Amino acid sequence: MSLTAYTNILIRFNEADPLGIVWHGHYVRYFEDGREAFGEKYGLRYLDIFERGYTVPVVNIQCDYKRSLRYGDRVVVETRYVDNMAAKIQFEYLLTNPATGEVVAKGTSTQVFLDKETASLQLTIPAFFSEWKEKNL
Numbered sequence: 001m002s003l004t005a006y007t008n009i010l011i012r013f014n015e016a017d018p019l020g021i022v023w024h025g026h027y028v029r030y031f032e033d034g035r036e037a038f039g040e041k042y043g044l045r046y047l048d049i050f051e052r053g054y055t056v057p058v059v060n061i062q063c064d065y066k067r068s069l070r071y072g073d074r075v076v077v078e079t080r081y082v083d084n085m086a087a088k089i090q091f092e093y094l095l096t097n098p099a100t101g102e103v104v105a106k107g108t109s110t111q112v113f114l115d116k117e118t119a120s121l122q123l124t125i126p127a128f129f130s131e132w133k134e135k136n137l
Contacts, residue, residue: 002080002081003038003042003080003081003136003137004038004078004079004080004081005034005037005038005040005041005042005078005079006037006076006077006078006079007030007033007034007036007037007076007077007079008074008075008076008077008098009030009033009074009075009076009077010072010073010074011069011070011071011072011073011074011075012071013071015071016070016071020070020071021068021069021070022068022069022070022071022073024063024065027063027065027069027095027104027105027107028061028063028107030075030077030093030095030105031061031063031077031079031091031093031107031109033077034077034078034079034091034093035079035091035109037077037079038079038081038091042081042132042136043132043136044089044132049113049128050116052126052128053115053116053117053126054113054114054115054116054122054126055113055114055116055119056089056111056112056113056114057111057112057114058109058110058111059088059110059111059112060108060109060110061107061108061109061110062107062108062109063105063106063107064105064106064107065104065105066102066103066104066105066106067097067102067103067104067105068104069097069104073097073099074097074098074099075095075096075097075098075104076095076096076097076098077093077094077095078093078094078095078096079091079092079093080092080093080094082108083133083137086125087112087113087122087123087124087125087126087129088110088111088112088113089110089111089112089129090108090109090110090111091108091109092106092107092108093105093106093107093108093109094106095107113125113126113129
């Protein structure tokens with residue numbers, strides 16, 4: 001079973017350069033918007049994780065740019081959870097322009113669990129996350 005969330009974003013004026021093209025760094029922000037939507041849909045919000053005693057910093061992010069987005073475009077962010085046996089959260093992203101159907105970017109991210117008090121890296125899967133996986137996968 002694949003856990004996937006979709007987010008629709010309207011490209012705003014402040015995300016574009018003087019030529020109307022979206023600055024490349026915003027694509028990574030669209031990935032974050034996708035993670036936020038995924039968390040809302042599946043009960044894995046950052047605040048939920050924090051309340052359980054952890055933070056989940058991004059330790060790796062990768063983006064392959066395929067097409068430019070422009071001011072006024074819409075983009076659909078598909079965020080898919082990638083299951084694994086390690087104490088980390090991984091996602092794959094697919095950004096598409098719904099007007100053209102074109103893929104504008106693909107990417108991945110990896111987050112690890114840190115104890116919120118000591119910032120120590122968790123080498124085993126936290127109990128709450130194991131429970132979340134059992135419930136959702």
